[in-house]
Amino acid sequence: MSANDLAAIAQAMVAPGKGILAADESTGTIGKRFDGINVENNEENRRAYRDMLFLTRGIGDHISGVILYDETLRQKSADGSSFVKLLGKNGVLPGIKVDTGAKPLPLCPGETVTEGLDNLPKRCAEYVQLGAKFAKWRAVIDIGRDTPSSTSIAANAHALARYAAICQEAGLVPIVEPEVLMDGDHTIERCEEVTEWTLNAVYEALYLNRVVLEHTVLKPSMVISGKKCAKQAPVDEVAARTVRVLKRTVPAAVAGIVFLSGGQSDELATAHLNSMNAQFKGNLPWPLSFSYGRALQQPALKAWKGATGNVAAAQAALAHRSKMNGLASLGKYSAELERQSKAA
Numbered sequence: 001m002s003a004n005d006l007a008a009i010a011q012a013m014v015a016p017g018k019g020i021l022a023a024d025e026s027t028g029t030i031g032k033r034f035d036g037i038n039v040e041n042n043e044e045n046r047r048a049y050r051d052m053l054f055l056t057r058g059i060g061d062h063i064s065g066v067i068l069y070d071e072t073l074r075q076k077s078a079d080g081s082s083f084v085k086l087l088g089k090n091g092v093l094p095g096i097k098v099d100t101g102a103k104p105l106p107l108c109p110g111e112t113v114t115e116g117l118d119n120l121p122k123r124c125a126e127y128v129q130l131g132a133k134f135a136k137w138r139a140v141i142d143i144g145r146d147t148p149s150s151t152s153i154a155a156n157a158h159a160l161a162r163y164a165a166i167c168q169e170a171g172l173v174p175i176v177e178p179e180v181l182m183d184g185d186h187t188i189e190r191c192e193e194v195t196e197w198t199l200n201a202v203y204e205a206l207y208l209n210r211v212v213l214e215h216t217v218l219k220p221s222m223v224i225s226g227k228k229c230a231k232q233a234p235v236d237e238v239a240a241r242t243v244r245v246l247k248r249t250v251p252a253a254v255a256g257i258v259f260l261s262g263g264q265s266d267e268l269a270t271a272h273l274n275s276m277n278a279q280f281k282g283n284l285p286w287p288l289s290f291s292y293g294r295a296l297q298q299p300a301l302k303a304w305k306g307a308t309g310n311v312a313a314a315q316a317a318l319a320h321r322s323k324m325n326g327l328a329s330l331g332k333y334s335a336e337l338e339r340q341s342k343a344a
Helices: 003-013 026-036 045-054 083-089 120-129 150-171 187-210 235-250 266-280 294-303 308-328 334-343
Strands: 018-025 061-069 095-099 100-106 112-114 132-143 173-182 258-259 287-290
Touching: 003 061, 003 095, 003 132, 003 173, 018 045, 018 294, 018 308, 018 334, 026 045, 045 061, 045 083, 045 112, 045 132, 045 308, 083 095, 083 266, 100 132, 112 132, 112 150, 112 266, 120 150, 132 150, 173 187, 187 235, 258 266, 266 287, 266 294, 266 308, 266 334, 287 308, 294 308, 308 334
Parallel strands: 018 061, 018 287, 061 095, 095 132, 132 173, 258 287
Antiparallel strands: 100 112
8 A cells, every 4th residue: 555545544634624433442331331322242242333433324424434343343244244335335535443552661660651562563454455445553651640651652552653653654544542441530730741652752753764644643641630639620620731732742744633531421422522622623733533442432322222023213312312412523513503503
């Protein structure tokens, strides 16, 4: 794959008014989601659920790409066509999660490093043959009394950079995802400090590993108060602090930024994204959009409940959240539009 192809894919991933659907839950994680709706976690139910999502009418209107799990990349729709072809027919790029999860980091109690570099070039080559256009790797940075450590940040930044270089050599656009967890009782000020530290380390590592930034997409967490923090920062403060950190750390060459939701409620994640674009649109070197998992899927999952008769309602829920986030990526979302769209 040529450099021009990677550039075109990266730009398509962050097209105006569109974002990325994260549907790359591992078998264990999707099982936890299914437990909440009393659906058995087996391959057919996983296939049927993803099929329902991908068959949503007009999915390509606000979704540019979908991150898939290894199993899902190989599965087929009810009509026998592969999910890759189904998504492509609707103008949606198929992507693939390639990391194998966060594992304990030696000599760093409570901290992790994401693994999956073993055989990654071979796996990426296969994923390209299967039709994947981009990839994702998630690093996890936890804020605690004595964490993160410089060891954790350096190890995860290095792994992200190695992954990104391998992907580009194989012909995949890498999504670089350093997530600073919102678990805990830390303040928004502490989150801002750790996020800036993390992103600086990531971009130094990407430079040292010769990664072409124009052929990458960043998937960061927002600068936000910890879930257990007594003082929850308002929407506009989250937006302002997040953009400030990004301006300090992310080179202008990066194709775009798509936020993870990280456990935020669906509407709050949308409001935060909208505030960033409403306040700073036109004053940023890269587009700001979304790559949400639960914040896009949860309403659809609750509506579906594993029943064929609920498919239309579930797809309507996904279409609604996709549209709201598409508007937020343009700074055009409002609570009033949320209510009007739900009532329609």
